[in-house]
Amino acid sequence: MSKAIAYAAYSAKEPLKHFNFERRTVGVKDIQIEILFCGVCHSDLHTVRNEWHNAIYPVVPGHEIVGRVLSVGSDVKGFKVGDLAGVGCMVDSCRVCADCADDLEQYCDHNIFTYNSPDKHTDKMTYGGYSNQIVVDEHFVLHISDKLDLAAVAPLLCAGITTYSPLRHWKVGPGMKVGIVGLGGLGHMAVKLAHAMGAHVVLFTTSPNKAEDAKRLGADEVVISKNPDEMNLHAKSFDFILNTVAAAHNLDPFTALLKRDGTMCLNGVPENPHPSPNIGNLIFKRRQLAGSLIGGIKETQEMLDFCADHNITSDVEIIPMRDINSAYERMLKGDVKYRFVIDMSTLKPE
Numbered sequence: 001m002s003k004a005i006a007y008a009a010y011s012a013k014e015p016l017k018h019f020n021f022e023r024r025t026v027g028v029k030d031i032q033i034e035i036l037f038c039g040v041c042h043s044d045l046h047t048v049r050n051e052w053h054n055a056i057y058p059v060v061p062g063h064e065i066v067g068r069v070l071s072v073g074s075d076v077k078g079f080k081v082g083d084l085a086g087v088g089c090m091v092d093s094c095r096v097c098a099d100c101a102d103d104l105e106q107y108c109d110h111n112i113f114t115y116n117s118p119d120k121h122t123d124k125m126t127y128g129g130y131s132n133q134i135v136v137d138e139h140f141v142l143h144i145s146d147k148l149d150l151a152a153v154a155p156l157l158c159a160g161i162t163t164y165s166p167l168r169h170w171k172v173g174p175g176m177k178v179g180i181v182g183l184g185g186l187g188h189m190a191v192k193l194a195h196a197m198g199a200h201v202v203l204f205t206t207s208p209n210k211a212e213d214a215k216r217l218g219a220d221e222v223v224i225s226k227n228p229d230e231m232n233l234h235a236k237s238f239d240f241i242l243n244t245v246a247a248a249h250n251l252d253p254f255t256a257l258l259k260r261d262g263t264m265c266l267n268g269v270p271e272n273p274h275p276s277p278n279i280g281n282l283i284f285k286r287r288q289l290a291g292s293l294i295g296g297i298k299e300t301q302e303m304l305d306f307c308a309d310h311n312i313t314s315d316v317e318i319i320p321m322r323d324i325n326s327a328y329e330r331m332l333k334g335d336v337k338y339r340f341v342i343d344m345s346t347l348k349p350e
Helices: 042-048 150-157 159-169 185-196 208-217 228-232 279-283 297-310 321-332
Strands: 002-008 017-023 030-039 065-072 084-087 090-092 133-137 177-181 200-205 221-224 238-243 258-266 288-291 316-320 339-343
Touching (some): 002 133, 030 084, 030 150, 042 321, 065 133, 065 150, 084 150, 090 133, 150 159, 150 185, 150 297, 150 316, 150 339, 159 238, 177 185, 185 200, 185 208, 185 297, 208 221, 221 228, 321 339
Parallel strands (some): 177 238, 200 221, 238 258, 258 288, 316 339
Antiparallel strands (some): 002 017, 030 065, 030 133, 030 339
């Protein structure tokens, strides 16, 4: 066992504060990573405030982890001490089901998330990346390129793969018209990735002041979604829409923009359900309403390599660990462009 320090939530109502605990001993297939940066995901906030009603305290959030290898087990083949390494939303799965066999571990019924999941190695829950170090099975550790800014790479481990996976699954590429709903942590990555894949990208937002930034990020057009005239101009014209908004809202105005056989995929997980969609919008044009969850380890590595090749990172604001609680409040107000990342060198013992 090795001593670790972190910031943790002790209840849904308390601010995060120092937490001392022990990481497991490095096993033969394990990698111990010194965490250098950890992104702040909206899922962190949902979990620590128990908005999904599944938090088991104390919760150490954080699943956008990048760092440097401190030690490796005797059977580890792909990493050595000193390598850059990343950990995303999962740290284990059953390894034997059909989903795992298809490299889609995110859909495994027995996957183990990086935090707030029962840890099969201990009698406790998994603890995430708001910590100085972590121990993870080699299969769930990602190679990180040294070509990109490390802090800006961290959000790729969740925001990047969460948007890359559906864009790849629905074969987004040249000649396609693709809509992105929302310009937050997920949405800004979706715009960058869809643009790099060669699609014509349209950003939907309720905020006119985001138009200039959306075009900087790669959007070809910006539509103010609360303006019916602007929306109607795009009726029945989209091949694919990726909806990244994590708040309940009416989906019908967007499904009406899809071509026959077009798909809208939901990425955001709201605290409360969306209103039921108009089924006629779907039936009469054979449109599809779908969902997508992060990506498997193989696809996550593919995404990281794609981003390195296309010089894609997240737009980040780096914060010290002590500012995490105020960062949560700012995140609720949309006061971040577009992802907070914690500099873990600022995490000090009490």
